[in-house]
Amino acid sequence: MKQLTPMDAQFFYSDAPHQPMVIGGLWICDQNSAPNGLVRHKDIIRFIDSRLSSTSLFRRRLQHAPLRLDDPYWLEDKHFDLEYHIRHVGLPQPGDWRQLCIFAARAMSRSLDMERAPWEITVIEGLNNVDGVPPGSFALLLRFHHAYVDGKSGVEITTLLMDDQIEFDDNTYRQPLNERMPTRTQMWAKTMPRLLGQSLRSARAGLSVARKGLQLAAQLRGEASPDQRRVPSALFNAQVSPHRSYGAMTWSLAELKQIRRCAERSTLNDVIIAIIAGGLRRYLLRREALPVEQSLVALCPVAMRPESARRDMGNLISMMLIGMGTDMADPQLRLQAVTERTQRGAPLAKEVMHELITSLGEMLPAPMRMLGGWLQSQVRYVSRFPLQNTLITNVPGPTNGAEKKYFAGAEILATYPIVPVFDGMGLSHGITSLYGQIILGVLADRQMLPDMDVYIDCLRDSTAEYLALAGELRAAADEPPARPGNARRRQAPARSQEPSAQ
Secondary structure, three states, X not given: OEXXXXXXXXXXXXXXXXXXXXXXXXXXXXXXXXXXXXXXXXXXXXHHHHHOOOOOHHHEEEEOOHHHOOOOEEEEOOOOOHHHHEEEEEOOOOOEHHHHHHHHHHHHOOOOOOOOOOEEEEEEEEEOEOOOOOOOEEEEEEEEEOOOEOHHHHHHHHHHHOEOOOOOOOOOOOOOOOOOOOOHHHHHHHHHHXXXXXXXXXXXXXXXXXXXXXXXXXXXXXXXXXXXXXXXXXXXXXOOOOOEEEEEEEEEHHHHHHHHOOOOOOOHHHXXXXXXXXXXXXXXXXXXXXXXXXXXXXXEEEEOOOHHHOOOOEOOEEEEEEEOOOOOOOHHHHHHHHHHHHHHHHHHHHHHHHHHHHHHHHHOOHHHHHHHHHHHHHOOHHHHOOOOOEEEEEOOOOOOOXXXXXXXXXXXXXXXXXXXXXXXXXXXXXXXXXXXXXXXEEEXXXXXXXXXXXXXXXXXXXXXXXXXHHHHHHHHHHOOOOOOOOXXXXXXXXXXXXXXXX
């Protein structure tokens, strides 16, 4: 049995009907590539069943400690029923992108059954009017509990459901776990030493927190000093409702590389954050809700998972807070600011924040962390003291090349990420990649952001603004220098118009 870490357990304790801690992915599949141009439901079950031999993760469920005095364990589900985890639905007519996003949003508002292995795959038929998708295609909505996997391990595990060829090996051999259901006496035998050793673990963790806290304070006063000292309150910093909205868009890798030249030393992550900041600025100006004097702050998870543990269960992440530059109208200055802030924040996240977050979890016994998760879902303090305004997480996909991937013989056309929202942060952005495309998925609380299509348009406008800026800077660099005496003042590059607050 593997026990949940304090970070894993916190995602479990924070799960509530209005904020399910579920991460997901929406795949678009073209079954025309399959034999006879058809993928039947039994083919999908047979295909997934054949992949269960690669990992034991799909067959594990939670086993609670006696009286819940300690964090739960992962244990093989002896009554595992594959067909329970695979659902099959038809998309309402006209079967377009909007209907697909509505279905995904509604599904992501539901919690998973934690009495079983906490994952589901829903096969969605009837994609007949989605632009760029052949009629008769189907979608897959994959959902995993966040206590089960983080973003990186989630992508790695879902790649087990991808093939490099159309035909697949129907091998239903299952990796044996050799686990027996522990008796009550055995569970108490595991729990009591943990309870007796909690004081020592708390003391060690407390020393680590003190050491890393001093290191954090020193760096915040020095090289990692933030540009602003507080997080402004925005539309998305309130208690979330049980309802969601979802949308997505894509960039080509070439587009983002072109924009990257607008600021020295910028990375693709910096470009994406700056584009999202521009979209948020436009959207909030439309809503007359943009904090003018301070920038919105993005929470950016940083993967700490070594290659040797890329398909392991659980969460191995750190955190980085980045001022997005939403208070800057100039897109070039915004990208430069984001680049400088990420360069200061990334070392801090890897060297200090990961151990600090881990130690904070280990300081408190499981019942106290469970109580804290319940209080967090009941008390509305998060809207009064926001820690961040939105979440942006980027997890590279299984391939950036042109090699095709297949699911049960159907060609996978796109994979859209879905990242949960929670109290105090009702807007999340997940980014991944496939076939040289960078894919953005946006999940939001429906009451906070009811017009997802408008927000996606704002993100597209922000992208167009950066592409125009990149073109102007490239043209200016190619322009021959003016001769002495004939020099004239060159006009500043034109900026696309922003909606103004009335």
